[in-house]
Structure formats: structure tokens, C-alpha cells
Amino acid sequence: MTAQTTTRTTASRDKAPRPKSLASFLEDVKRELPGELIHVTKVVDPAHYDVTAIIKKLDALKKFPIIIFDKPLNLKGQISDIPLIMNAEISRGKVQVALDLPRSASRVDIAEECLRREEHRVPPQLVSKEEAPVKEVIKVGEEADLTKLPIMRHHEMDGGPYIVMASTVKDRKTGVYNTSYHRMEIKGPRLTAFYSSPRHLWRIFKDYEDNGLECPVSTVLGHHPAFNMGACYQGPFEVDEYHIIGGYLGEPLRLVPSETFGDAFMVPADADMVMEGALIPGKRMVEGPFGEAPGYLGPQRYNTSLRYEVRAITYRRGAMIQSIITPEGDKPWLDIAREGAYLRRVREAVPGVKAVCKSGRHAHYSIYISMKKMAEGDQGRAAAAAFTFDHTKNVFVFDEDIDVFDPTDILWALATRVQPQRDISIIKDVMRGNMLDPSLGDEIKTSAMIVDATRPLGRPYSPVSKCPEDALARIKLEDFVPREILDRIPLDRTTYWA
Amino acid sequence: MGQCALIVCPQCQKEFIVSPHMLGLGVEFHCPFCDNYFPQEASPKVKV
Secondary structure: OOOEEEEOOOOOOOOOOOOOOHHHHHHHHHHHOOOOEEEEEEEEOHHHOHHHHHHHHHHHOOOOOEEEEEEEEOOOOOEOOOOEEEOOOOOHHHHHHHOOOOOOOOHHHHHHHHHHHHHOOOOOEEOOHHHOHHHOEEEEHHHOOHHHOOOOOOOOOOOOOEEOOEEEEEOOOOOOEEEEEOOEEEEEOOEEEEEOOOOHHHHHHHHHHHOOOOEEEEEEEEOOHHHHHHOOOOOOOOOOHHHHHHHHHOOOOEEEEEOOOEEEEEEEOOOOEEEEEEEEEEEEOOEOOEEOOOOOEEOEEOOOEEEEEEEEEEEOOOOOEEEOOOOOOOOOOOOHHHHHHHHHHHHHHOOOEEEEEOOOHHHOOEEEEEEOOOOOOHHHHHHHHHHOOOOOOEEEEEEOOOOOOOHHHHHHHHHHHOOHHHHEEEEEEEEEOOOOOOOOOOOOEEEEEEEEEOOOOOOOOOOOOOOOHHHHHHOOHHHHOOHHHHHHOOOOOOOOOO | OOOOEEEEOOOOOOEEEEOHHHOOOOOOEEOOOOOOEEOHHHOOOEEO
């Protein structure tokens, strides 16, 4: 492919509704969550941890605004004309805006909404290059240069700058598209080392590789958060995940032919930026270390790190490049789609399941389930269902009165409803774990644990002490502690029982 | 992960982690601190 840059303006769509994009989301946030979007106008160097440190310091203040870095340095050390955006999905409020949910939507409501959207898939819509904002600037061949982008080095000891956004491949036999998150280390202007664990993308790549073929691949470097949430979906291999993403967006994902493979491989038309190329058969690369989702550095690898040759980078005018992981390596709130997936599985086994907590550092390999137990053994069935998915290692099952999103509630139930000898079941290391779990003694196999913190049905159990409901309904606090006094009492987050 | 091995860069003497599966493969390690590529036998310390 010869080096070439093409620029143009997208054809007007005056009467059509505007497709969802990162820009449309930011407009929604400005309207719905004023104050949650800030610009950093000073020059920052993302490849030397400036961005990581700024976010870490805001984290310490419990502040998680969307941050647009207007003047980030690219990997050549020059001020980039492409801003870097962080934290677009981090917080319940932003996810509510992304999914058009009311501010009152609880975490369980959001997980249920993810389930609903996964069930109401929307087929994609094909558009021409002229209609695709992502084709406003097209750089192919040597003009496609990753070192001209503001790419972050996220953590100390990372092997280099990393792209962490969702990548898509297409199964050769079924034609379905699979989208998932893979870290990739920048190795050159048009080369990355792409880490792949043995899941759907690996299976698709191996089919190309075993037939001596290049595997077409694209990476979306910025899009509406609903796209990024849909890309977290994990389901049956045969499901086309562009349809799932359409479900998350609530509208068809508009697709346009890629520069490299034409209409044999389609890419999102309304992305801010798409990078496309091929995973090369028979080649592996040294890649890592990298600070991974469990909060630990994943070691340098070779056998599972693929050679991703970049053939084109296309973007809209005014595009931003996005990174979605925190300084700790995880993707809080973005991963909430998985909570919905667990909810679906465990409810199929036990209809009385009320909530599942799967998202958060404490829940990376552990699942917390609350349920109304109808029969003894329901808790074991729910746990077994959770083990069939993802990388589950520990399952904690609670009664419905326990808020599985509240660590104090969880620890209280573990202390008061569990007899270790009776209620903890250990399963030996017969399960596929996650290669990123630093506790593994094996490369991938893991043991597992079920902790039954439900109260027995067959005998009386001491009731939970509480204030009577009628007293709570009868007493109006402001009748006894006037508002002006109440407002002067400082918040106290040190008092454990509240 | 699960397990990791510790490697010392012969150029900058800093430690970093690699998969034990890389040991003995004959591929060069990449130091994340000084960008040096080096063979396993050049490392002053390999700890598994």
C-alpha cells in the first residue's frame, strides 16, 4: 500500500438523526452532568506518566471527571493536534448518560439494562465512505504513523506505550465479528505487539494462522461509551458482536469498508479514530510487562503476543484518542456489562437471585451474589452457574438482605452467617483461570471456593436487630433536628456501622 | 502471570518480570526501563 493522506468533509445528513459518537456523548454529559468534563490545557506527556499521575491525584480526591488533555505530546515528543480523553465511562452517572438511563438507576438497574440491550440486538447499517465521519482523514502506508499519536505509558515497568482499546476480528467461517479488549505495545510507527489470551479472538486468529492467512483486525481508538461497553460483552462464539454493540447503542452501529480489506472487513463509521491492519500468521513478539486489570503487572510474554501490522489509520476531523483503563489497570463501570451477564447465568439456575457484584478490584475473580433462597442447595446451584463464565475463582452467596455492593455488609455477613468448616467448599484446581491472576501456581489452572453466607432455612436463626419500620415512617428527622443544624453537622465517614 | 520470573537488565541493572515460558526460548528480553534488548544469558540474575 503506498503512503497517502486523504482529507474531506462528511456528506451532510441534515434530516437524519445524528448517530451516537464520542462527540454526541460529550454533549450529553455537558447537559446532564455539568462539571463532570474538564480540559487540561497545559502540555502533558502521556508516554512519561503525566496523565497517569494527574488521574491518580484526582482519584485520591475522589474526583473522576472526564478529562480532555488538549495538548498532549505524541510519541515523537511533539504537541499533538489530537487530544487525549480519559475517564469517559468512569462513574455511575456517566454510564447512566451513556445508556440514556435516569439518574435514579441503581447499579442493579444498569446491569439489568445491559442484559436487556444484549437481548435486543440491532443489526449494523452499512454506509458509504462519503457518509462516514471516520473517513474524513485517511492515512495509509507510511502516512499511518502511531508515533504521531499521544499514546500513554500507563504504569511503571510497562514495556512501552500501550493502546488498550477494543479490537475487532472476523471469523473466517461464520463471518461474525468479535470485539474484545487486548493490550498492545507500540513497537514502531506501524507495528504493535498484541497480547491475546485463549478466548474467542485467539480461536479466530488461529484459524487464519493455521491456513497461512493474515487475520484482518481493527482497533477503535475513540467512540461513544456504549460502543466501549458493548465491546465488553462475552457470550457464545457465534454471536456477531457488532449486533450486540448496536443493542448497547440503541441504534444500528454504522459500518464502512476498511481501507485495507474493503467490504470484506467493515469498521465503525462513527468512531473518532480507527486503526486497521493484520495479525500476521507464524509470528510472535516480545511484549510487556504491563499493569493489568487485577491490579498487578503482567509479565513480559512471547508465545501469546501477536504481530499486529498497521496498514491504515482513519479519523474524523476533531478526533480525540481515548484510553479507558485507570492507573490501577482496570475498567470500572465499563465492565458492568459483565455484571449483567453473570446475573443472566445465575438467574437461569436460581430465579431468586437479586443482585450480582462482579465489577471492582475486589470482584475481579470473586463474585458476590445475593438471593432469596427457596430451597437449600439454591446457593450451590447459583455458585455453579457463576463458575461456568469468565474467570470466576471465588463465589460468595448471601441472603437477599445483604447489599453485595457494600463491603461492610459483605464482611458482616461473612462474620455472622458463616461457619468455615460447614460453609466453605474448596474445589481443587480443575478450572481454567486467568493468566493474569498472580496467585496461580499453574500457568492457567485455578482452584475455586464457594462461601455459603446464607442463613439455613431449616432452623430458627437470630433475627437482625433493627429500628421498627413504623418508627422510621413516623419520625421525620427535621422535626427533631432542624435543617439548619443538620446542615452544620459534618459528614463522618469513619463511623463503621453507617 | 500466573507465575513470573525476575530478570535483571545487563545495561541498566534494573529488574523486571517475564513469563517463565520465555526462559530458554532463545528470544531476546526487552528492558522496559532502558529499551535494551538482550539474550537471557546476558542477564546477571534470573530468579524463578
